[in-house]
Amino acid sequence: MKRPITVMAVLAAVAALGACGGSDEPSGGGGTGTTDPAQVKGAVRVIMEEVPDTDVVKELLPGFRKAYPGVEVKIEALPYDQMRDRIVSSFLAAKPTYDMIIVDNPWMVDFVEGGFLDPLDDRIKAAKDYAFEDFSEPLRKIAQVDGKTYGVPFYNYGLALVYRKDLYEKAGLSAPQTLDDLKAAAAKLTSDGRSGIAMQPQKGYKIFEEWGNYLFAAGGSIQDDEGKVTLDSPEARTALKEYIAIYKASAPKNSLNWAFDEAIRAASSDKAAQLLSYNWTLPTLNKEGELKDSFAVAEVPGGKAVLGAWYWSIPANSATKDAAWSFIEWLTSQAQEKQRVIAGGAPVRDSVLDDPEVWEQGYGEEYYKTVKEILADAAPLAHGRNAEEMINVVGEELNAAVAGQKSVDDAISAAATRAEETLAK
Amino acid sequence: MSRRIPIGYRFLAPLLALLALLVAYPLGYSLWLSLTNRTITRQEIAFVGLDQYSGLLSNAGYGVAMRNTLIFVVCAVGIELALGLLIALALQRQRWARDVTRAFLLTPMFVTPIAVGLMFRFLLNQQLGAIPQVLDTAGVTIDFFGPTLALATIVAIDVWQWTPFMVLLLLAGLESLPRQPFEAAKVDGASMWMTFRRITLPLLRPVIAIAVVLRALDAFKIFEYVFATTRGGPGTATETIQYQIYRTAFQFFRLGEAAAMGFVLVGVVLTLVVVLHRLLMRQEAAT
Numbered sequence: 263m264k265r266p267i268t269v270m271a272v273l274a275a276v277a278a279l280g281a282c283g284g285s286d287e288p289s290g291g292g293g294t295g296t297t298d299p300a301q302v303k304g305a306v307r308v309i310m311e312e313v314p315d316t317d318v319v320k321e322l323l324p325g326f327r328k329a330y331p332g333v334e335v336k337i338e339a340l341p342y343d344q345m346r347d348r349i350v351s352s353f354l355a356a357k358p359t360y361d362m363i364i365v366d367n368p369w370m371v372d373f374v375e376g377g378f379l380d381p382l383d384d385r386i387k388a389a390k391d392y393a394f395e396d397f398s399e400p401l402r403k404i405a406q407v408d409g410k411t412y413g414v415p416f417y418n419y420g421l422a423l424v425y426r427k428d429l430y431e432k433a434g435l436s437a438p439q440t441l442d443d444l445k446a447a448a449a450k451l452t453s454d455g456r457s458g459i460a461m462q463p464q465k466g467y468k469i470f471e472e473w474g475n476y477l478f479a480a481g482g483s484i485q486d487d488e489g490k491v492t493l494d495s496p497e498a499r500t501a502l503k504e505y506i507a508i509y510k511a512s513a514p515k516n517s518l519n520w521a522f523d524e525a526i527r528a529a530s531s532d533k534a535a536q537l538l539s540y541n542w543t544l545p546t547l548n549k550e551g552e553l554k555d556s557f558a559v560a561e562v563p564g565g566k567a568v569l570g571a572w573y574w575s576i577p578a579n580s581a582t583k584d585a586a587w588s589f590i591e592w593l594t595s596q597a598q599e600k601q602r603v604i605a606g607g608a609p610v611r612d613s614v615l616d617d618p619e620v621w622e623q624g625y626g627e628e629y630y631k632t633v634k635e636i637l638a639d640a641a642p643l644a645h646g647r648n649a650e651e652m653i654n655v656v657g658e659e660l661n662a663a664v665a666g667q668k669s670v671d672d673a674i675s676a677a678a679t680r681a682e683e684t685l686a687k
Numbered sequence: 688m689s690r691r692i693p694i695g696y697r698f699l700a701p702l703l704a705l706l707a708l709l710v711a712y713p714l715g716y717s718l719w720l721s722l723t724n725r726t727i728t729r730q731e732i733a734f735v736g737l738d739q740y741s742g743l744l745s746n747a748g749y750g751v752a753m754r755n756t757l758i759f760v761v762c763a764v765g766i767e768l769a770l771g772l773l774i775a776l777a778l779q780r781q782r783w784a785r786d787v788t789r790a791f792l793l794t795p796m797f798v799t800p801i802a803v804g805l806m807f808r809f810l811l812n813q814q815l816g817a818i819p820q821v822l823d824t825a826g827v828t829i830d831f832f833g834p835t836l837a838l839a840t841i842v843a844i845d846v847w848q849w850t851p852f853m854v855l856l857l858l859a860g861l862e863s864l865p866r867q868p869f870e871a872a873k874v875d876g877a878s879m880w881m882t883f884r885r886i887t888l889p890l891l892r893p894v895i896a897i898a899v900v901l902r903a904l905d906a907f908k909i910f911e912y913v914f915a916t917t918r919g920g921p922g923t924a925t926e927t928i929q930y931q932i933y934r935t936a937f938q939f940f941r942l943g944e945a946a947a948m949g950f951v952l953v954g955v956v957l958t959l960v961v962v963l964h965r966l967l968m969r970q971e972a973a974t
Binding site: 465661 | 727728729730812813814815828830832833834917918919920921922923924934937938939940941
């Protein structure tokens with residue numbers, strides 16, 4: 263006689279076991295596989311963020327199709343949070359959703375330790391005329407974990423001072439070299455309808471990304487060479503005091519929650535005279551409208567900028583690793599990088615930054631020279647385990663100080679303690 | 688002689704199996720997770736007993752989130768109850784255009800919460816929003832997402848969306864009340880306030896109890912509005928439990944800790960629901 267309960271229970275148990283994901287063993291140097299354009303075949307599902315650089319890559323796809331007729335690349339673009347959640351789900355699933363991903367620099371060490379990324383050293387070595395050292399050094403360092411490389415730089419988002427050169431000229435100002443210069447310039451350019459500077463004090467990543475430049479300008483640092491947190495310093499306190507002072511004097515009213523979108527909007531609608539933002543926002547701001555070509559970039563005061571970057575990586579559970587690598591190799595080769603940058607992508611290779619053709623067909627010599635200087639002396643906010651969480655807890659304390667909920671002293675020491683705790687978890 | 692399972696249980700078996708798969712298994716797995724140190728980005732996993740739970744006791748952020756959530760629930764549900772009762776009483780007495788008014792008033796409930804969150808984010812945005820622009824013409828500037836007002840703004844968004852829910856339940860309750868006590872009160876010359884306090888409210892108590900419990904249960908899970916607008920800021924002013932669980936699990940990858948947070952929330956909510964229910968039901972028995 264049939265026992266429905268037993269049958270159901272067995273079915274339930276089987277379904278439950280099937281839902282558990284498997285994990286892959288990462289191989290040593292990654293292997294090389296085939297890279298012959300005639301032989302490589304496969305469909306590569308890529309996930310990217312909804313940013314201008316993704317559009318540039320999409321424009322280059324037809325060229326890749328011609329070079330590698332056997333490989334089909336499908337790009338899915340999503341906002342940041344959704345993208346991260348999807349990537350993590352794909353790592354854990356039995357069958358991966360993506361064969362190629364982009365990795366934000368804070369995630370690098372965590373993803374590697376989880377065994378989610380394939381090391382790329384063998385593939386890089388086997389690539390012909392690739393010139394991997396041509397990639398800017400700080401960028402290469404970020405993708406190296408335990409001596410192995412897990413990502414190829416895609417685009418950088420180093421911070422710069424993006425300012426209205428027409429307003430600066432009228433006021434007789436030159437690019438600020440110190441925090442005091444910045445404070446004075448912002449104060450001078452504050453008028454009735456326009457704030458001196460648009461700031462991004464949003465709790466978490468954004469405020470730390472902006473304030474980090476202030477910290478570097480004041481001579482402070484976030485971590486030392488061994489990774490120990492060095493935030494609890496008089497320089498950090500000075501930097502935070504200056505940040506709050508400039509916010510109170512020259513930032514738009516009620517902009518405590520402002521992040522990237524709000525600040526760019528303010529600058530592009532003539533409501534703010536300058537902002538600290540990614541160097542690649544310059545072409546977008548200068549493109550069209552009343553303020554066409556009114557903006558310029560300079561290094562942040564002090565010259566050392568906060569660096570962020572995205573990397574191309576191959577998940578360990580990718581279904582078409584060779585095809586994915588063929589796309590990465592093609593897109594990041596010197597020739598294609600040049601095309602990508604001319605089309606508006608943020609540069610990562612030194613040779614491209616020095617190329618007069620790029621200057622001519624891109625955004626002008628001054629812009630690329632400045633970007634090269636920015637990249638030469640830039641550092642990420644955090645490197646190591648739990649980097650993303652560490653950035654968020656520090657950002658929370660900084661925002662509390664700007665909101666007036668905590669004193670500068672309390673905020674800095676709390677930030678340093680919590681950062682140290684987080685990195686040790 | 689083989690023991691035969693009663694026919695009733697055999698009919699229940701498919702449903703129980705489905706419940707076991709969809710509810711018991713995830714809950715059980717969650718409970719097991721909360722007793723480990725499982726992190727998505729680490730390959731090792733160890734059983735740590737109640738360490739995750741005891742860790743929460745010293746986690747200041749968790750305490751703040753719990754406090755914010757409780758304040759939010761009390762304020763939001765309280766305002767929704769008062770406002771909902773007022774609107775329900777008014778709707779009950781309405782004579783013309785009843786269906787249109789009701790349909791109109793109930794629409795906020797049918798919009799997806801995340802869409803409501805995004806809608807208010809742009810409505811109250813200092814640069815783009817319609818409301819700050821209108822206030823500007825009157826010379827008033829309100830920092831809706833500033834440190835003092837952020838939680839109040841989230842409460843306001845919740846009130847906007849879920850008062851219709853209260854209206855629905857309370858209206859149904861009002862319309863099912865017996866007429867005799869009200870007619871008797873009218874004959875005896877009771878004032879409107881007296882009728883309301885001595886007859887309507889006591890008779891409505893079970894409906895109010897259900898409405899408050901249902902709404903409070905939902906309010907504890909507040910996430911969409913925070914995610915769409917303030918992301919828990921400024922500082923930790925709008926950090927709620929659900930948002931913190933999401934961040935701990937999916938931004939910081941610590942599944943064990945997030946599971947423990949979830950179960951503590953379950954405990955708190957269950958306690959409150961039982962207490963609330965007993966309180967409101969006991970009062971009904973007393974009258």
